[in-house]
Amino acid sequence: MVNTQVHLCGLTLDNPVIPASGTFGYGREFAELYDLDILGSISFKGTTPEERGGNPLPRIAECPQGMLNSVGLQNPGLEEVCTRELKELAKIYHKPVIANISGFSVEDYVTCARAMDREEQVGIIEVNISCPNVHNGGMAFGTDPASAAEVTKAVRRVTDKPVFMKLSPNVTDIAEIARACEAAGADGLSLINTLLGMRIDIQRRQPVLANKMGGYSGPAIFPVAVRMVYQAARAVRIPIIGMGGISTAEDVIEMMMAGATAVQVGAANLVDPFACPNIIETLPTLMEKLNIRNLEEIIGVIE
């Protein structure tokens, strides 16, 4: 028997596999297909203080081994999420969840963190300072160490729950941002968010996305994600949730060897709604093949 449990800031996850924010809604569509309780946790759709309709269509573009999205943080707003979506989520998932929050000012992040702090099922607050699809905020906080630290400090002050800062890959030096978040009191890091990309329809001579640019996700970005998780893990002592193109149990192992304690699966859920259950099912067999008894023993084994 192998042990797939991992520990994350006092939480024990049955396995390290977590659907990534924005690719899983609040779980409803997937609960029709499988028992969500097999998941290590769920990072639900990013919440902003006010309702957001998101960006104009088209918001989706095909790419080699992946996709661009420019959804733009569409969500029903903090109040609706707390009064309705989380109540519904509690009926179909019975473990601690990850509250992904976003904003356009430090105050927005604080407002969301305060509300999520009061939600019993929220085990971790994941602060998205890396959304490439909104102007005047989002990624701007995650590409500058001082701004990243400012958001971290402000959120840290208003909650007792573990705070994970979700970082952008669209930076020159991920280690510097990671260290700034750790120094400002972050309990952990989530990375990577999507890579800023663009596609052009050469017939129409127009960008494919109405918003012109969008976030690149999918297997194509996996090597970038592994590299950045590795660099961040070498720079800090706090745990990391690794993500970016993970689609298989092999990817999970690789990401953990790079330094991740748990992983999130994003785009894969959209093209294969059974991606997470398939990974969870094959993980023990793969561990046996690789002589891994306890999954935690491989975290960051790469020097």
Added chain:
Amino acid sequence: MKQQYLTVRSVTEIQKNIYKMKLSGNCTEISAPGQFINIRLAGFYLRRPISIASWDAASLTIVFRTVGAGTEALSRVEPGTSLDVLMPLGNGFDLTKGGSSPLLIGGGIGLPPVYGLARAMVQEGMTPRVIAGFNTKNDVILTKDFNFLGIEPVITTMDGSEGLRGTVTDAAANADTGYVYACGPEPMLKAVYDICGDGQFSFEARMACGFGACMGCSCKTKYGYKRICKDGPVLQKEEIIW
């Protein structure tokens, strides 16, 4: 929705760049015309959403135009190939709202789900009237299929090369447009919207998941944001914001 495999039985080019593909497999969960399937294709990351033209318990037919590399690849899939599909997706048309002889309007490659709707209506003993609009005679599809249902569609082409010259709304000028079911390019849908009393409109959008998870195809309606893939593709006239 289920993830399942359908076997390609035949692929026929019925007009230049327009293909009819018959697939077999369990189709018992399809509940309404206007629903669609999302097909995984080797070499492409995202699935391709294609509307169902007609179906029975053990097979379905899709009709699609090759508009890019994905649909090109789909048109080249060999009979016998097993395709990974998510299905059925979307809400589909509600047959009960338009009376016994509603007007159905399809434009171009928006016609196949309208054919499926007409077929379902005929099976229910209804007598739908059909207007089918195209750019030229080289785009005209499914006429014989409608005839087989006992329906003589009014055909319009923009250049007058077949049927009436002009748009579907030109052809609808003398028809009873009290309740209309429509699928086609968005300018056509808007034009139909403007002349009809009430109706149902099927929309198209670029999608990632096709089952409501990613918010890639969400649009604003009078009743809040709706996902074309999950809450649509069919929207009621009263809720549409252009």
